[in-house]
Amino acid sequence: MPSRYQPSALHRFRRIAANQLASALAIASTVIVVAPLVAIFAYLLFKGASSLNLAFFTQTPKPVGEPGGGMANAIVGSGILLALASAIGVPIGIGGGIYLAEFGRGTRLANFIRFTADVLNGVPSIVMGIAIYALVVLPQKHFSAFAGGVALGIMMVPTITRTTEEMLLMVPHSVREAALGLGVPNWRSVLSITLKTASPGVITGCMLAFARVAGETAPLLFTALGNEFWSTSLGEPIAALPLQIYVYAISPYNEWHRLAWAGALVLILLIVLSVALVRYVTTRGVLKGTA
Amino acid sequence: MAFNLEEVRPSRPSLPPTAEADAPAQSAIRAYLLSRGNSAVSDAAFRWLMLLSGLSIFAIIGIIAGELIAGSRLTLAKFGLHFFFGTAWDPVSGHYGALPFIYGTLVSSLIALIIAVPLSIGLAIFLTEMCPKPLRGPLSFLTELLAAIPSVVYGLWAIFVLAPILRDHVNPVLIHLLGWTGLFAKPNFGIGMLAAGVILAIMILPIISSLTREVMISVPRSQREAVLALGATRWEMIRMGVLRNARIGIVGAIILGLGRALGETMAVTMVIGNRPDIVKNLLSPAYSMASVLANEFTEAADSTYLSALVEIGLALFIITILVNALARLLVWAVTRGAPARAS
Numbered sequence: 001m002p003s004r005y006q007p008s009a010l011h012r013f014r015r016i017a018a019n020q021l022a023s024a025l026a027i028a029s030t031v032i033v034v035a036p037l038v039a040i041f042a043y044l045l046f047k048g049a050s051s052l053n054l055a056f057f058t059q060t061p062k063p064v065g066e067p068g069g070g071m072a073n074a075i076v077g078s079g080i081l082l083a084l085a086s087a088i089g090v091p092i093g094i095g096g097g098i099y100l101a102e103f104g105r106g107t108r109l110a111n112f113i114r115f116t117a118d119v120l121n122g123v124p125s126i127v128m129g130i131a132i133y134a135l136v137v138l139p140q141k142h143f144s145a146f147a148g149g150v151a152l153g154i155m156m157v158p159t160i161t162r163t164t165e166e167m168l169l170m171v172p173h174s175v176r177e178a179a180l181g182l183g184v185p186n187w188r189s190v191l192s193i194t195l196k197t198a199s200p201g202v203i204t205g206c207m208l209a210f211a212r213v214a215g216e217t218a219p220l221l222f223t224a225l226g227n228e229f230w231s232t233s234l235g236e237p238i239a240a241l242p243l244q245i246y247v248y249a250i251s252p253y254n255e256w257h258r259l260a261w262a263g264a265l266v267l268i269l270l271i272v273l274s275v276a277l278v279r280y281v282t283t284r285g286v287l288k289g290t291a
Numbered sequence: 292m293a294f295n296l297e298e299v300r301p302s303r304p305s306l307p308p309t310a311e312a313d314a315p316a317q318s319a320i321r322a323y324l325l326s327r328g329n330s331a332v333s334d335a336a337f338r339w340l341m342l343l344s345g346l347s348i349f350a351i352i353g354i355i356a357g358e359l360i361a362g363s364r365l366t367l368a369k370f371g372l373h374f375f376f377g378t379a380w381d382p383v384s385g386h387y388g389a390l391p392f393i394y395g396t397l398v399s400s401l402i403a404l405i406i407a408v409p410l411s412i413g414l415a416i417f418l419t420e421m422c423p424k425p426l427r428g429p430l431s432f433l434t435e436l437l438a439a440i441p442s443v444v445y446g447l448w449a450i451f452v453l454a455p456i457l458r459d460h461v462n463p464v465l466i467h468l469l470g471w472t473g474l475f476a477k478p479n480f481g482i483g484m485l486a487a488g489v490i491l492a493i494m495i496l497p498i499i500s501s502l503t504r505e506v507m508i509s510v511p512r513s514q515r516e517a518v519l520a521l522g523a524t525r526w527e528m529i530r531m532g533v534l535r536n537a538r539i540g541i542v543g544a545i546i547l548g549l550g551r552a553l554g555e556t557m558a559v560t561m562v563i564g565n566r567p568d569i570v571k572n573l574l575s576p577a578y579s580m581a582s583v584l585a586n587e588f589t590e591a592a593d594s595t596y597l598s599a600l601v602e603i604g605l606a607l608f609i610i611t612i613l614v615n616a617l618a619r620l621l622v623w624a625v626t627r628g629a630p631a632r633a634s
Contacts, residue, residue, distance in 0.1 A: 018524070023526065033410055034434075036493050096341070099342050116352060122551065124581060128355065158348060187330070218442070218557055218581070222589055246561075249450060261447070
């Protein structure tokens with residue numbers, strides 16, 4: 001005869017209480033997580049917007065004590081560094097992704113590359129900076145925009161490789177076979193058919209990597225170094241927005257703190273815009289239609 | 292992002308199984324077409340080019356390791372393992388001991404984990420199991436945004452907002468209530484080990500919670516339904532049906548967060564106080580491995596000094612590689628092979 005288990009009222013109460021408590025804790029932790037984010041954004045908007053003016057975008061930094069001045073050189077410098085980084089990181093990253101998805105699928109080598117890319121993603125950016133310092137800056141004997149671009153570029157590679165691979169894997173086999181069936185060479189089919197079908201996702205990956213390195217400061221400390229003056233030469237030290245924010249933030253001058261907030265707002269807007277763009281592109285991606 | 296591959300390519304040709312059934316890329320049609328064309332040279336070249344790009348990942352890791360080892364051989368030979376146990380950091384008199392930095396890195400990361408782990412698991416539970424549908428999108432977007440904020444902006448906020456809040460409102464309470472432990476004592480500057488730990492916690496939250504979510508989503512729905520069908524409450528369902536199945540992956544997510552915290556540079560440098568002391572008091576200034584690199588690398592005048600700094604970088608590199616590899620293996624162990632569920 002099966003024994004009948006009758007839970008006591010206390011037992012039931014305890015279970016319900018535990019359930020309510022857990023729900024409350026989960027909701028509370030969500031609030032606690034969202035709070036600093038809102039606080040950071042609100043404060044940034046408040047401090048940044050009040051310090052932002054036309055001079056910020058058109059002038060170079062003024063010496064200590066003089067009011068005004070801007071970060072025009074840092075904005076341009078960041079642009080140059082990021083363009084160089086993209087020129088290095090995007091082709092290599094996409095190439096690696098194509099290898100993983102199209103040629104190496106299921107092989108041991110591909111698994112190992114994938115794993116190494118994930119691990120490389122976690123290597124601290126400052127360590128990258130030291131390595132590039134030893135590799136590029138020491139032989140050249142001076143800091144340069146080129147070294148900064150290389151440091152940021154190799155940081156983009158693992159992210160782009162992994163997202164490109166993931167996106168290419170989503171392309172149906174029938175598409176590849178249709179292309180090959182029409183007599184298209186394999187390399188052409190990969191570039192013009194597979195990669196093109198997956199392009200919204202691949203672009204997403206590139207933008208995410210871009211957004212990540214756009215805010216990097218640590219690898220630029222010993223490579224691009226920063227510059228108070230106009231410089232667009234790849235062989236010279238160059239200013240960058242995150243570097244300038246850092247230098248101004250740890251300075252003891254109120255005027256510079258103000259500029260640091262303005263710079264942070266501009267940097268965040270740049271990054272948020274690209275992330276939002278990415279979400280817009282991916283949620284209405286071409287891939288959805290092909291499935 | 293978890294994609295359901297089977298859903299996206301339902302039209303695999305149903306051919307008789309070939310010898311290469313294990314490699315899904317090579318269907319019989321494809322193999323035939325590939326062997327037929329006359330573009331073999333360009334195809335082979337393309338393939339090699341792509342392989343080269345893939346191998347560049349190894350090259351990057353190899354170059355970093357090589358440069359770090361080459362750069363630090365001076366102190367490696369001179370101090371050996373004592374380098375990591377020495378407590379004096381005095382470049383002027385030539386004493387180099389990395390223990391204060393290792394201590395600072397470990398303790399600040401530990402504080403970050405203590406704060407971030409419960410919060411991020413709570414957030415992941417809320418987002419996967421409890422959140423009403425219309426809230427889920429915006430909330431996960433917000434936490435993704437938290438991950439997109441650059442380190443230097445966190446540092447800026449920590450200097451001007453977080454540190455004053457800690458100094459004026461949190462630290463006095465901690466000193467009053469927990470002063471007897473010796474962990475919280477004056478002088479109360481606001482900046483210091485605790486401030487670094489708190490800002491690190493905010494920074495690693497999105498990483499831990501998004502990976503925890505991914506792992507929890509990969510737990511099959513039938514597990515939840517089975518537990519619920521036995522009459523469990525929602526919390527019991529989460530605890531027995533989800534968390535128990537996902538625990539290895541969650542540990543992986545936490546370790547990954549730890550890896551990020553260990554290597555975090557800018558925000559920590561800006562609030563940790565930058566003083567190479569080993570003290571129990573969490574409110575006093577400290578130093579971390581990454582921040583000593585950020586502060587002193589460009590100032591290192593003689594070659595021993597530079598070599599000592601590069602060796603700290605090498606130690607950081609090895610530690611983060613090990614931590615990340617472990618975390619990835621744990622996350623893979625859970626998510627691999629698990630059917631993705633539309634969230």
